[in-house]
Amino acid sequence: RKEVEQDPGPFNVPEGATVAFNCTYSNSASQSFFWYRQDCRKEPKLLMSVYSSGNEDGRFTAQLNRASQYISLLIRDSKLSDSATYLCVVRRASKIIFGSGTRLSIRP
Amino acid sequence: NAGVTQTPKFQVLKTGQSMTLQCAQDMNHNSMYWYRQDPGMGLRLIYYSASEGTTDKGEVPNGYNVSRLNKREFSLRLESAAPSQTSVYFCASIPDRASPDTQYFGPGTRLTVL
Numbered sequence: 001r002k003e004v005e006q007d008p009g010p011f012n013v014p015e016g017a018t019v020a021f022n023c024t025y026s027n028s029a030s031q032s033f034f035w036y037r038q039d040c041r042k043e044p045k046l047l048m049s050v051y052s053s054g055n056e057d058g059r060f061t062a063q064l065n066r067a068s069q070y071i072s073l074l075i076r077d078s079k080l081s082d083s084a085t086y087l088c089v090v091r092r093a094s095k096i097i098f099g100s101g102t103r104l105s106i107r108p
Numbered sequence: 109n110a111g112v113t114q115t116p117k118f119q120v121l122k123t124g125q126s127m128t129l130q131c132a133q134d135m136n137h138n139s140m141y142w143y144r145q146d147p148g149m150g151l152r153l154i155y156y157s158a159s160e161g162t163t164d165k166g167e168v169p170n171g172y173n174v175s176r177l178n179k180r181e182f183s184l185r186l187e188s189a190a191p192s193q194t195s196v197y198f199c200a201s202i203p204d205r206a207s208p209d210t211q212y213f214g215p216g217t218r219l220t221v222l
Contacts, residue, residue: 003167006150034210043198043213044151087150094139094158096202096211097167100150 003027004090006099014107017078021102023071023088032091033064035073037084038101044087047073078106110134114199114214121189121221129184129217131199139202140182141211142166142174144195151198157182189221 006023013019025033033050048055050062050071061074071088083106088099112133121127133140138159143151143166153166157176171193173185182201186193196218200211 041196041216043216044211045213046210094156095153095164095166096141096156096200097153098143098151 001026002100003097004088004099006088006102008100008102010103010105012105012107013078015078015080017106018074018076019078019104020075021073021086021088021104023073023099025069025071025088025090025097027090027092028066028069030069030090030092033071034089034091035060035062035071036087036089036098038087039084044098047086075104078104080106080108082106112199112201112212112214114197114217116217117215118218119220121186121219123190123221125189125221126185126187127189128186129197129199129219130181131183131214132181133201133212134180135201135203135212136179137201137203137212138179140176141200141202142172142182142184143198143200144168144193145198145216146195154184154197189219191221193219194221195219 035047036044037047038044050064054063059076063072085101087101115130141156142154152168155174157163160179196216199214
């Protein structure tokens, strides 16, 4: 079983829609959690960190459920520019593991 | 301040050839990482180095060796390249073990093994 698992998608949604991604991790000792965004053939870039209390950055909301070992990302009022692959990332000490990513495509 | 740099950007090898991918960061970061990304897949951790002089295996270390000779540089070596190692290789670094901050990524090395 992979340490970090995501639904690969693709998600194909209209502009303005709300879309949610989920991610599960298997190691309960994991300490920090992140969502990254990756555009085609480019390096990943940090979208946001994920905290137990939940956190919001504009149209993006991230949630962490440690009991269920589950992380989520919600994108509201999606834009064409949100089309990308979204990577769930888990850190345990110095080890950082990426999920395989969820592809999102926003259509006009 | 160049961030994380990787060389080369592109490389084509024949099966059995060897090569070293170079990575350097000028941000005084402690931890450095090598990932590979296959088409349509996420990043898989090959090796990482929590500090100068230490290295640890990640998810897919077989067929690779690494060297962290100083704080700036972390190299990845393929001793005998195989077609299964065709991939994009990303190097990354983070400031220190206690920091939850972002990883800084290099632009990637696109490797094809024929």
